[in-house]
Amino acid sequence: MDRSAVRPVILGMLWLEPRSGYAIKAAVDRTTRFFWAASYGQIYPELRRLEEERLVTGQDRPAGGRRRRIYRLTAAGERVLLDWLRGGPPLVELRDESLLRLFFSDALPPGEASALLEDRRRGHEQYLEVLRGLAARGGGPDAPSVELTLRWGIDFNEWGARWCEDQLKRIRAAEPAA
Amino acid sequence: MDRSAVRPVILGMLWLEPRSGYAIKAAVDRTTRFFWAASYGQIYPELRRLEEERLVTGQDRPAGGRRRRIYRLTAAGERVLLDWLRGGPPLVELRDESLLRLFFSDALPPGEASALLEDRRRGHEQYLEVLRGLAARGGGPDAPSVELTLRWGIDFNEWGARWCEDQLKRIRAAEPAA
DNA sequence: TAGTGCATGTAATGCGTTACATGATTTC
């Protein structure tokens, strides 16, 4: 299943519920995009490959005069999903520009350096607003594990905001001059 | 400075100290790679572009019979670095396969689902070992902000391991059956 | 009737990794 990064998220979304490519993209944007994004340019071609491999089946189900193709997981597709869930060491990649700025912040005068920490804290708080909005608007009773990852996002950003504050305090304690 | 992701890390590394492309790559691998990676295929071409734009200057400084080109930041280069440090909203990208597995873990039987949380905890702990190794072997007295980001890595992974444990407890409390 | 949402799809582009090639020097 190392074919493509989009494969597992498609299989997973179809395991939760059969849908169209468009609906998969919409679900990703509401949920996994924070830690696993996907674009149309990945989803549609991959759906065709998955169908060729008989891991999903698609049927045309026009809604009104609007064409639409609904995909569902086959038994083979579910097996591949389960194998992936049980599979080897998962990859984790992080690209955090704010952390990189912190890394080089000695290049700035001291006052401005701590401003970077405040910016980072603000970033966490903005993220929190978005995630709390999602949690409130929850609407559909999500599967427990779906809620678990939302929980992670909220907890992580709370932790991150606190971390920034703690470091700011530490810095201010170390150099009490103004 | 949105040219390329590698630009800021090169300028920053040269601000810390003039070095060769090879040494930049080595420094990145020891430090920022956890949140901002870079490869030779990015570094060498970008160094030439930076030199054309007069943001860095290179001089040939063979060590023994071994050819070597040492780059240093120009005044213009430092200005660009400072602008970037003060610049707009920083990008954050996360690709976390372990979280994606957690998201779809309802597809697994209950016992195996909590194994995913344990895997994740182990992942954090392995990461911690690496980072603590770096912190111990510290050797060179790093700039304060360089230590700040290492601190972040350690604190984050400690938090992450604890989070997994907490969720495991919660799950076990909810379904006390065996 | 204009705008928004549903729906599918592709082409261009950009970006980054991997793998390879080359060669000197130091260390075991």
Next chain:
DNA sequence: GAAATCATGTAACGCATTACATGCACTA
């Protein structure tokens, strides 16, 4: 004498984003 390290560089490849094109349907 072999292996590791220093050092520079490029070509191929894969992957993902962006932007665009198309068209129907609903609603304000």
